Amino acid sequence: QQQVKQSPQSLIVQKGGISIINCAYENTAFDYFPWYQQFPGKGPALLIAIRPDVSEKKEGRFTISFNKSAKQFSLHIMDSQPGDSATYFCAAAMGGGYNKLIFGAGTRLAVHP
């Protein structure tokens, strides 16, 4: 049972364009939503994260938009660059118990020059 649904599975964007990756969750107990970035042959690395008390968080060209009522959140990459080509995973976690992340299936982003 996939608790965090991620789309699209793959995405091609031209250099300078906006990349948008969407995630949806069912469990309202989730209250921490990180995005991880994974380059080929490497392990995932934390990119940006958000708590549901804010609707948006921006770090450089990367922005998370969060819609608590719709139980959806998305990653926007502005001015996409070829160096952004990677696989992106959304994840969700809740308090109580151990540090457990539930990951989405991943989106493979290719930014063409």
Added chain:
Amino acid sequence: NAGVTQTPKFRVLKTGQSMTLLCAQDMNHEYMYWYRQDPGMGLRLIHYSVGEGTTAKGEVPDGYNVSRLKKQNFLLGLESAAPSQTSVYFCASSTSVAYTDTQYFGPGTRLTVL
């Protein structure tokens, strides 16, 4: 400071063989995790450890065993490998139990079971 390291990087096994994957971290982290990554399924937690000498099951523990004899090391064992265990395995670690604490991942081990 190497962070999280994994050995080996690649391995091919025949069905029924056994092997151990080693994860080491030099960040003095308490928590360590083993995940498997399969196409279209993201990362799924196999086992985790909240400290030296402790281990617990994650989402997909069947067919795997783990040990954490030293704080810096977390071992993942396959006693009798099956083709369904063909995957990329990632180890991760975090400072504490806080669910907002960043997990730091190793570079992965690509395992093929024939």
